[in-house]
Amino acid sequence: MNGFIDRSRAWARFGVLALLWGSTFLWIELALDALTPVQVTCSRCVLGALTLLAACLGSGRRLPRSRAVWGRIVVAAFFCNALPFAMFSVGQQSIDSGVAGVLNATTPLWSLLIGVVTGAERGLRPSRLGGLLLGFAGVVLIFAPWRAAEPGGWGALAVVVAAGSYAVGFTFMSHFLVGKGIPTISLSAAQLVAATALTVPTLPTGGLRPIDIGPGTLIAVVILGVVATGATFHLTYRNIAAEGATDTATVGYLLPVVSVALGVIVLDEDFGLRSAVGMAVVLAGVGLTRRQSRSPAQARAKTTGGRTGRNGLPRHGLPRHERDVRQ
Incomplete structure (x- = not known):
């Protein structure tokens, strides 16, 4: 029964993460109506950091104090936040939100390549x-490099860079931050604070333009920062702690469904045949990379009704600090 409940919770986390993460591309598209890419990147980092700082303090947790930990957090913030956030904002200037979601589904491929x-x-x-x-x-x-006349090609390349950066960030976080006795709410809050510190200095490159923003766009910016960045990033951290970096990256399977559906329904985007075929090929490739035989430890866990963690250990056999990090 406990195994069934744990699996149900894992699937629920993945479903919620896919829905929130997949909607990110819609909110970016709406925010770009009034803001520059630099302004979008900075605003989502600031709002996300404030959201998680409030949650961290409200839960009685503190930010990490170790300089060594903060050094690793800055590295993770660059690859998992500052760089990909900027690349998505730049890329979606020339490609639809649905295509951006499809290209982001390559994150598991980059994880495997790494x-x-x-x-x-x-x-x-x-x-x-x-x-x-x-x-x-x-x-x-999808990128279609043979159609060089299309300006969207460079936008697609920027989003692919963002997906690869996510893979690097997830792997780094899994190895050097989670499972070290620090609650995930503290880590996620600290990482968005570091991402804010990395992105704010870029404002002079295009973020000082006067802002003329309407109520609808303002709502989109707030949702992008508070929900699609703050809440989603913390949920991502919890999934990395519970399932590992590679399994967390596989939430990208569901992102194209959400992003394409929202793009077509809300933004009336045209999802062409080439993009549709490219999407199918990407997802088929990702599916093949995830086909693997069950390890002996996993097989034993299945027969005993338990679940395995990293290194094939049962969940209940993980050290206490490994369990505490999922808070």
Whole structure:
């Protein structure tokens, strides 16, 4: 029964994360009606940081104090927040929100590639290698470099860079921040504070333009910062702590469904045949990369009704600080 409840909670977290994360591209698109990419990036970092700081203080938690931890947080903030947030804002100036969501689904592919390069993915099976190649073929199809006259090509490239940056950030966070005895609410709040510190200095490059913003756009900016950045990022951190970086990246499977649906329904975006085929190819490739045989530890856990954590350990067998980090 406990195993069923844990799995249900995991699927619920993934579903909520996919819905919130997938809607991000809609809010960015609406925010760009009145703000520059730099202003969008800074505003979502500031609002997200304030949201999580309030949640952190309200729960009685404190921000990390160690300089070494803050150093790692700054690195994670660059790859998981500052850089991808800026790339999404720049990219969506020339591509639709639905296409941005599709391209963001390549994050699991980048995670696998990082694992191959670093040696974390050993004995790569032909099906997973084929999935990796197929997924990137889908990206090329959407990017369409042979159609150089289309301005959207560079926007697509910016979003692909953002997806790759997410993969780097997730991997770094999984190895150097989670599971160290620091509550995830403290880590996520501190990381958005660091992201704010990294992005605010970029305002002179295009963020000092006067703002003429209407009520609708203002609401979109607030939702982008408070919900799609603050709440979503904390939920992402909790998933990394509970499921690992690679499994968390697979929430990208559902992002295209949410982003495309919202783009077509709310923004009346035209989702063309090439993008649709490219989306199908990307998702097929990602699906192949996630096909893997069950490890012996996982098989034992399945027969005993337990769940496994990182390194194949049962959840209840993790050290106490590993369990506490999921708060």
